[in-house]
Amino acid sequence: ILNVEQSPQSLHVQEGDSTNFTCSFPSSNFYALHWYRWETAKSPEALFVMTLNGDEKKKGRISATLNTKEGYSYLYIKGSQPEDSATYLCAFPSISNFGNEKLTFGTGTRLTIIP
């Protein structure tokens, strides 16, 4: 069973403040690391797919870093806005002996921005 862990489980941040949270994953057999944003009553939406150790990706005020050797990724949000309130999920792909690809999600970090 793959262990993909996210911390913290939930976070309340004042509007305008910056924040970050963590995804931990197995450091062996690494293929990629995904980040998704999931708003209530909607479907998850992809933010980043990261494949290289040391990779940094940025999308507006949101950025992510990747350390494959130690098995963690950070997601940063700069200058939080109310629309950033959502659950942020990371996901770790693995490939079976038969070549089947599956994507295992962490439990998510629920972010609430306080106006």
Next chain:
Amino acid sequence: SQTIHQWPATLVQPVGSPLSLECTVEGTSNPNLYWYRQAAGRGLQLLFYSVGIGQISSEVPQNLSASRPQDRQFILSSKKLLLSDSGFYLCAWSPSYNSPLHFGNGTRLTVT
């Protein structure tokens, strides 16, 4: 462009009744297809995944099954629903593990 359709959007079914949720993808061929479930207060649990027609891998043996009768069609079924099957079901596709997943709009299933 690629699109994913999932239906129905909501479903209320009694315990012991059958289930069929359908998902189709347009605009791509040979996608990896996935069924996930979010139970109340929990994260996204992988139920089934498929890399091709007739090839289904199961993560959750229980009373659910999946089939892929055509390249871009993925069906989630149950012969007899349990109360614990209630939740939000999401179908998703991707071309490969290093491409993002694209999700359908989901099905909210309530078993009564």
